[in-house]
Amino acid sequence: MVIIADATEADLNQIYEIESKSFDNPYPYSLLRAYLFLASKLYLVAKNGDKVVGYVIGIIQYGYRGHIVSIAVKPEYRNQGIGSELLNEIEQRFKQNGARYSYLEVSISNLSAISFYYTNGYIISYLRKNYYGRGKHAFVMIKNLYYKFLD
Ligand SMILES: CC(C)(COP(=O)(O)OP(=O)(O)OC[C@H]1O[C@@H](n2cnc3c(N)ncnc32)[C@H](O)[C@@H]1OP(=O)(O)O)[C@@H](O)C(=O)NCCC(=O)NCCS
Known part of the structure; x- marks a missing residue:
């Protein structure tokens, strides 16, 4: 069974391993460690027993938006469904800390990530050119944390 918990220093090696397997330009270990202090309570892990199987890091900016x-x-x-669970939990924490979106x-x-975010209620807002380096563009995707869709 997978549970969501606050990340701790003891999780860092496994977080870094997942990060390295998931991204071409992974965050360095030192930055993942720094976020433990910068983003306490907004740094979550999904755990299967002692094993870290996923993580999410968020921050609140200007008191009204979660990144x-x-x-x-x-x-x-x-x-x-583990990514969605991590996303749902960080969104709850964003709301508890005053974020509107x-x-x-x-x-x-x-x-696959764009599809994952769309399924979880995010929409593409705009293009941020060269965000990941020359010619490597990013979409900014946004979810209003208060808007409820009608069924
Ligand atoms: C993006 C990422 C975090 C998603 O994590 P995940 O645990 O696979 O996410 P979920 O399982 O909640 O959702 C993924 C898909 O599986 C589907 N799914 C969820 N539970 C499922 C289940 N029990 N059986 C089958 N499919 C399922 C979801 O509907 C979703 O489909 P969609 O994306 O086509 O809408 C993961 O793919 C990842 O680590 N990617 C590499 C890193 C990355 O790109 N991060 C984002 C950078 S911006």
Whole structure:
């Protein structure tokens, strides 16, 4: 069974391993560690027993918006709803801390992540050119945390 918990220093090696497997340009270990202090209570792990199988880092900006800094799930644990659970929990924490909306950058070539965010209520807001380096553009995707869709 997978549970969502606050990340701790003891989780860092496994978080870094997932980060390295998930991104071409992974965040360095030192930055992932710094976020433990910068983003306390907005740094979550998904755990299967002692094993970290996913994580999400968020920050609140200007007191009214939540930024998803990074989210990744261990490759063999993907497509089981774990990413959505992490996203839902960080959005709840954003709301508790006064955020009105949540947003993130995603590479325009990362179609599975774009689909994942869309399924979770995010829409593409605009293009941020060269965000990941020359010629590597990002979409900014946004979710209003208060708007409710009618069925
Ligand atoms: C993006 C990412 C975090 C999603 O994590 P995940 O755990 O696979 O997410 P979920 O399982 O909640 O959702 C993924 C898909 O699986 C589907 N799914 C969820 N539960 C499922 C289940 N039990 N059975 C089958 N499919 C399922 C979802 O509907 C979703 O489909 P969609 O994306 O086509 O809408 C993960 O793919 C990842 O780590 N990618 C690499 C890092 C990355 O790109 N991060 C985002 C950078 S901006």
